[in-house]
Amino acid sequence: MTVTDTLTPDASALRLALTQVDPARRRKDRFMRGLIYAAFVLAMIPLVSLIWSVLANGLGRFDLYFLTHSMRNVYGGMDAGGVYHALLGTLLITGLAALISVPIGILTAVYLVEYGSGALARSVTFFVDVMTGIPSIVAGLFAFSLFYLVVGPDSRSGFVGAVALSVLMIPIVIRSTEEMLRLVPNELREASLALGVPKWLTIIRVVLRTAVAGITTGVMIAIARVIGETAPLLITVGATDSINRDPFEGNMMTLPVYVYRQYAAGLVPCTPGDAACIPTINYDRAWSAALVLILVVMLLNLVARGVSRWFAPKTRA
Numbered sequence: 248m249t250v251t252d253t254l255t256p257d258a259s260a261l262r263l264a265l266t267q268v269d270p271a272r273r274r275k276d277r278f279m280r281g282l283i284y285a286a287f288v289l290a291m292i293p294l295v296s297l298i299w300s301v302l303a304n305g306l307g308r309f310d311l312y313f314l315t316h317s318m319r320n321v322y323g324g325m326d327a328g329g330v331y332h333a334l335l336g337t338l339l340i341t342g343l344a345a346l347i348s349v350p351i352g353i354l355t356a357v358y359l360v361e362y363g364s365g366a367l368a369r370s371v372t373f374f375v376d377v378m379t380g381i382p383s384i385v386a387g388l389f390a391f392s393l394f395y396l397v398v399g400p401d402s403r404s405g406f407v408g409a410v411a412l413s414v415l416m417i418p419i420v421i422r423s424t425e426e427m428l429r430l431v432p433n434e435l436r437e438a439s440l441a442l443g444v445p446k447w448l449t450i451i452r453v454v455l456r457t458a459v460a461g462i463t464t465g466v467m468i469a470i471a472r473v474i475g476e477t478a479p480l481l482i483t484v485g486a487t488d489s490i491n492r493d494p495f496e497g498n499m500m501t502l503p504v505y506v507y508r509q510y511a512a513g514l515v516p517c518t519p520g521d522a523a524c525i526p527t528i529n530y531d532r533a534w535s536a537a538l539v540l541i542l543v544v545m546l547l548n549l550v551a552r553g554v555s556r557w558f559a560p561k562t563r564a
Contacts (some may be wrong), residue, residue, distance in 0.1 A: 305535040336484070344408075357428065390414065405484055412479065464555065474540070477503040477506075514526045
C-alpha cells in the first residue's frame with residue numbers, strides 16, 4: 248500500500264460520508280443551488296428577449312442592398328434606403344476614438360501601477376473615478392464647446408465625435424488595464440530585472456505581454472460602451488443622409504443616430520391605394536440598423552478574442 252492509497256479515501260467510504268451529511272445542510276445546499284439557477288434564468292430572460300426582438304423585426308430588411316446603400320434621395324414611404332453611410336461613420340468615429348483612448352489609457356494605467364506614487368498618482372486616480380461617472384451628454388457638450396472655441400461654429404465633424412467618445416472610453420481603459428497589470432505576478436518583474444533588463448523593456452515585453460488578453464477585453468468593453476452612444480454624437484457630429492468618408496469635415500451619420508432618427512420619424516402617412524408606400528418603413532429600417540449594430544459589436548469581440556489568443560504567452564506542454 249502506498250502513501251497515496253492511505254491518504255485517498257475509498258469511493259464507497261466517500262459516498263457513505265456524503266449520505267451522512269446533515270439533512271438541514273443538504274436542504275440549504277439545494278435551496279442555494281436553486282437560487283443560483285433562478286438568478287441565471289432571470290438574467291438570461293432580458294438578453295434572449297432582446298436578441299429575439301431584434302432578429303424578428305430586423306431580418307426583414309437585412310440584406311446586401313441595405314448594407315451597401317445610403318439614404319440619399321430617399322423620402323416618404325419608399326421601399327429603398329440603406330445603412331451604409333451610418334455603418335461607415337460608426338466604424339470611422341469609433342476607430343478614431345479607440346486610437347485616442349487606448350494609448351492614453353494604457354500609458355496612464357502603466358504609470359499608476361509601475362511608477363505612480365504620492366499626490367500625483369492619487370490625483371490621477373481621483374479624476375479617473377470622476378470621469379467614469381460622467382454622463383455621455385456632458386462629454387458631447389465638452390467636445391463641442393472645445394472645438395467651437397477653437398474652430399468656430401462649423402466645428403461638427405466625425406473627429407469631434409471621436410473626441411467626445413474618447414472622454415467616455417479613457418477611464419474604462421485605464422481601470423481595466425490597471426486591474427490586469429496588478430494581476431501580473433511580481434516574480435515575473437523581479438526575474439526580468441534580475442537578468443539586467445531595463446524596467447521600461449520589462450513592462451513592454453513581460454508585464455504588458457502577460458496582461459494582453461485582459462487589456463484587449465477591457466478595450467473591447469470600452470468600445471462596446473461607446474459604440475451605441477447617441478446623445479454626444481447628435482451634438483458633435485450631427486446627421487446626414489449622404490456618404491461622408493472624411494471624419495475631419497462635415498456631418499456624418501452613425502448607427503445609433505440612424506436608429507434614433509428612423510424610429511422617431513414614426514409611421515409614414517401613405518395615401519390609400521399607393522402600393523409603393525410602406526407605412527412602417529422607418530421602423531423596419533430602425534430594427535435592421537439595430538441588428539447591424541449588434542453584429543458589429545459581436546464581430547469586434549470575436550476579433551478581440553483572436554488578438555488576445557495570438558499575443559497571449561504560449562505555454563509548453
